[in-house]
Amino acid sequence: MIEFQLDAGSGVATYLQLVQQVHQALQLGLLEPGDQLPTAQQVVAKLAINPNTVLKAYRDLEREGLVRPRPGQGTFITRSLPRTDPAAQTRFLGSMTDWLRSARAAGLGPDEIEAIYRTAFRGCFAEGVA
Amino acid sequence: MSFVIEASGLSKQYGRRWALRDCALAIPEGKVVGLVGPNGAGKTTLLHLAVGLLAPTSGSIRVLGASPADGPAQLGRVGFVAQDTPVYTRLSVGRHLRMGAWLNPNWDKETAEGRIEQLGLDPRQRAGTLSGGQRAQLALTLAIAKRPECLVLDEPVASLDPVARRDFLSSLMEIVAAQGISVVLSSHLVADLERVCDYLVVLVASKVQVAGEVSELLSSHHRLSGARRDAGSLPANQEVIEESHTDRQSTFLVRTSDPVHDPAWTVRPVTLDDLVIAYMSRPADPERTHRPQLKVTS
Amino acid sequence: MIRFTWLQFRVQAGVALAALAAFAAVLMVTGPHLASLYAGSAITGCRGGSCANAANTFLSRLTTTSPYPTVYELGIALVLIAPAITGIFWGAPLIAREFEAGTHRLAWTQSITRTQWLAVKLALTCLAAMAVTETLSLMLAWWADPISKAIGIGGPYPPGSVFGQVRLGSFIFATSGITPLGYAAFGFALGTATGTFIRRAVPAMAVTLAIFAAVQVAIPLWVRPHLIPPNRTVVSGPSFFQAASMSVGTLTATTVPGQTEALIVSSGAINASGQPVSTIPVACLSDSPVKANAPPDLGTCMASRGIREAITYQPASRYWPFQWLETGIFLALALALAGTCFWRLGRRRN
Numbered sequence: 001m002i003e004f005q006l007d008a009g010s011g012v013a014t015y016l017q018l019v020q021q022v023h024q025a026l027q028l029g030l031l032e033p034g035d036q037l038p039t040a041q042q043v044v045a046k047l048a049i050n051p052n053t054v055l056k057a058y059r060d061l062e063r064e065g066l067v068r069p070r071p072g073q074g075t076f077i078t079r080s081l082p083r084t085d086p087a088a089q090t091r092f093l094g095s096m097t098d099w100l101r102s103a104r105a106a107g108l109g110p111d112e113i114e115a116i117y118r119t120a121f122r123g124c125f126a127e128g129v130a
Numbered sequence: 131m132s133f134v135i136e137a138s139g140l141s142k143q144y145g146r147r148w149a150l151r152d153c154a155l156a157i158p159e160g161k162v163v164g165l166v167g168p169n170g171a172g173k174t175t176l177l178h179l180a181v182g183l184l185a186p187t188s189g190s191i192r193v194l195g196a197s198p199a200d201g202p203a204q205l206g207r208v209g210f211v212a213q214d215t216p217v218y219t220r221l222s223v224g225r226h227l228r229m230g231a232w233l234n235p236n237w238d239k240e241t242a243e244g245r246i247e248q249l250g251l252d253p254r255q256r257a258g259t260l261s262g263g264q265r266a267q268l269a270l271t272l273a274i275a276k277r278p279e280c281l282v283l284d285e286p287v288a289s290l291d292p293v294a295r296r297d298f299l300s301s302l303m304e305i306v307a308a309q310g311i312s313v314v315l316s317s318h319l320v321a322d323l324e325r326v327c328d329y330l331v332v333l334v335a336s337k338v339q340v341a342g343e344v345s346e347l348l349s350s351h352h353r354l355s356g357a358r359r360d361a362g363s364l365p366a367n368q369e370v371i372e373e374s375h376t377d378r379q380s381t382f383l384v385r386t387s388d389p390v391h392d393p394a395w396t397v398r399p400v401t402l403d404d405l406v407i408a409y410m411s412r413p414a415d416p417e418r419t420h421r422p423q424l425k426v427t428s
Numbered sequence: 429m430i431r432f433t434w435l436q437f438r439v440q441a442g443v444a445l446a447a448l449a450a451f452a453a454v455l456m457v458t459g460p461h462l463a464s465l466y467a468g469s470a471i472t473g474c475r476g477g478s479c480a481n482a483a484n485t486f487l488s489r490l491t492t493t494s495p496y497p498t499v500y501e502l503g504i505a506l507v508l509i510a511p512a513i514t515g516i517f518w519g520a521p522l523i524a525r526e527f528e529a530g531t532h533r534l535a536w537t538q539s540i541t542r543t544q545w546l547a548v549k550l551a552l553t554c555l556a557a558m559a560v561t562e563t564l565s566l567m568l569a570w571w572a573d574p575i576s577k578a579i580g581i582g583g584p585y586p587p588g589s590v591f592g593q594v595r596l597g598s599f600i601f602a603t604s605g606i607t608p609l610g611y612a613a614f615g616f617a618l619g620t621a622t623g624t625f626i627r628r629a630v631p632a633m634a635v636t637l638a639i640f641a642a643v644q645v646a647i648p649l650w651v652r653p654h655l656i657p658p659n660r661t662v663v664s665g666p667s668f669f670q671a672a673s674m675s676v677g678t679l680t681a682t683t684v685p686g687q688t689e690a691l692i693v694s695s696g697a698i699n700a701s702g703q704p705v706s707t708i709p710v711a712c713l714s715d716s717p718v719k720a721n722a723p724p725d726l727g728t729c730m731a732s733r734g735i736r737e738a739i740t741y742q743p744a745s746r747y748w749p750f751q752w753l754e755t756g757i758f759l760a761l762a763l764a765l766a767g768t769c770f771w772r773l774g775r776r777r778n
Contacts, residue, residue, distance in 0.1 A: 006325075011401065014325060039307075040307045041304055041307040041308055044300065044303040044304055044306070044307045045300050045301075045303070045304045046300070047300075047325070048296050048299040048300040048303055048325060048326065049303060049325040049326060050162050050303060050306070050325065050326050050327065050328050051303055051306050051307035052162070052328050053325075053328075054307075178533075181537050182536075182537075183532075183533060183536060183537065185775070199536075199541070199542075201541060202539045202540055202541055202544075203539075205537065205538065205539045205540065205541065206539035208537070209537075210533070210537035212530065212533035212534060212537075213530075213533075214530060216529060216530035216531045216533055216534050217531070217534065218436070218529075218531055218534075219529070220439075221435065221436075225435060228431075228435070229432050229435065229538075230538070232429065232431050232432050233429065233432060233538035233539060233540050234538055234539040235539060236539070269534070272534070276538070276539060
């Protein structure tokens with residue numbers, strides 16, 4: 001079983017943080033099909049958050065087809081996520097570093113580079129959601 | 131839809147002072163409602179009206195569809211934890227539980243005793259010697275063991291240290307998860323409530339400034355910043371909650387149900403904290419008192 | 429609610445029981461000896477006219493026999509102040525303490541209406557207060573039975589002493605019969621009602637004491653003697669104007685002839701035409717300058733000049749009508765004050 005943590009300063013909605021932590025655990029292989037997620041009551045007791053927040057996160061995961069509630073028992077993982085390929089991670093880290101170096105060489109400061117990255121990031125993932 | 135609190139024209143006057151004025155609310159059942167406002171805004175008055183400790187000067191309030199304090203049955207449907215969690219200092223913890231059992235026909239002895247044991251409280255200890263956090267937990271135990279349909283808490287964590295505060299809110303949320311009851315709790319700090327409530331009521335200067343689902347409030351409020359312009363030039367569907375100007379730049383916090391398309395604006399989402407502070411610092415009556423400049427730190 | 433009331437009240441109840449027990453112990457120790465003094469006095473076996481003298485002698489000896497006057501005075505004082513004490517320490521904090529500690533918000537949000545809450549609290553605590561005072565009064569009456577019997581035979585004696593008071597007199601009347609019940613109920617309701625207005629225990633206690641004391645002074649002075657119109661009698665004849673039945677200096681009566689236990693409301697000398705006489709005529713004074721013509725004694729001198737004594741009084745037979753009247757009045761006041769409590773709390777404006 002996994003334990004949820006909250007990052008209060010992240011600005012990310014609480015239920016999204018829970019969803020992301022399940023995703024990460026699946027990607028890292030910490031969770032596998034058949035594993036049980038903590039009950040809403042357990043999460044709430046640990047984090048002092050509204051139980052509806054937990055239920056909302058679990059509903060999102062259910063909609064993605066990752067978990068399924070079993071009445072009277074709890075919520076269980078039904079599907080795993082493909083593990084992140086370490087080689088791919090290394091490759092993208094390399095190309096990102098190259099990009100950053102060239103941006104710096106073009107005379108951009110750290111703030112500007114970060115703003116560009118954020119805009120691109122938001123645009124990219126907003127498309128995905130919409 | 132059934133409402134946990136339904137009020138219209140609700141007012142309470144003490145002498146010449148209005149503690150609450152023309153309050154209209156319709157809070158759906160099954161929510162954890164945060165009632166936020168500065169000290170003296172009328173939060174306690176509103177909650178006391180809801181549990182029947184006070185009678186309104188005018189207007190009406192219904193709790194779970196009935197008039198508050200309308201006989202023992204209605205009193206049994208609402209659990210109340212008063213501000214500073216009063217207990218009988220000379221009676222022991224165990225005697226408080228017995229009081230609860232004697233005065234509440236639906237008393238849940240197992241829950242009450244289980245909670246006291248879980249909290250590690252000695253039933254023989256006098257309530258007057260408990261710490262603030264323990265006293266709050268005792269008051270919460272008394273309020274939930276009567277098996278209410280709705281729990282009303284007046285500033286339950288204001289006087290608690292951070293650890294006790296977290297423990298108390300955890301207990302409260304566990305109860306909500308287990309029993310699915312409606313909860314109304316007040317605080318003068320939105321940070322206390324941010325994680326736990328899914329419905330928010332902001333009360334300032336005896337008036338309700340805004341009330342609604344937290345998710346709706348967050349998605350309908352935006353912070354716009356861009357070249358300086360006047361609030362009057364904003365579209366009619368954007369209600370200005372807060373504005374600030376420098377000689378070049380204008381920043382607005384607006385409420386609108388429609389997306390903001392104007393490319394001249396940088397649009398940022400707001401946090402619950404921003405939103406509550408904006409409503410709290412808004413003049414009580416925008417039509418009459420115009421406050422031209424508001425300082426915003428960003 | 430009954431059990432919870434008891435839970436909150438048991439400490440006070442314990443204190444009251446301890447006080448009752450202590451008082452009972454004092455009376456148990458001294459009571460039997462007092463009874464044996466009475467049995468051994470000349471009253472036993474007296475006949476006719478000698479009985480009154482024997483009773484007077486018994487009482488007059490008692491005034492110098494320690495500790496009886498002290499115990500009697502103490503007992504009377506205790507029964508007199510018991511209603512004030514229960515009013516102050518039980519009544520005044522009953523609701524004021526809840527407001528002060530904020531616990532009214534806990535009490536009134538249980539599954540019980542505050543009318544029920546108040547009804548049970550008021551009724552039980554008030555009954556306890558009444559029981560305590562009346563028990564004290566009955567215990568004192570048991571102890572003082574020989575004294576009452578002696579007064580019944582020979583009248584109150586000696587004048588001015590603790591045994592020289594009639595049953596209708598303010599101290600005895602207020603501490604015997606059923607009036608302690610009325611006072612206890614009134615004192616308690618007064619304290620409780622004051623607490624609902626002042627909402628702070630200590631000030632409410634002070635105000636309760638002040639009002640209760642004022643009432644206890646005002647009632648015997650100005651109200652009680654006039655509840656039933658007093659009887660009036662005019663006494664004439666030389667025998668009355670003697671030191672035993674009147675105080676010579678003021679020409680006021682100390683007893684009503686033939687009515688040893690009557691309560692004198694007012695008295696004064698009048699002349700033949702009914703006009704009040706405030707001083708003894710010069711001719712009747714023993715050191716009169718016209719001594720040569722003076723009659724043999726004051727009484728004859730006064731009688732010969734047509735001076736008589738007019739007395740208004742309440743006969744001793746009215747003891748029970750007065751008891752019922754006064755108890756009724758105080759119980760009615762207590763009910764009105766209890767009603768005020770219900771009204772105050774029912775308005776829900778705290």
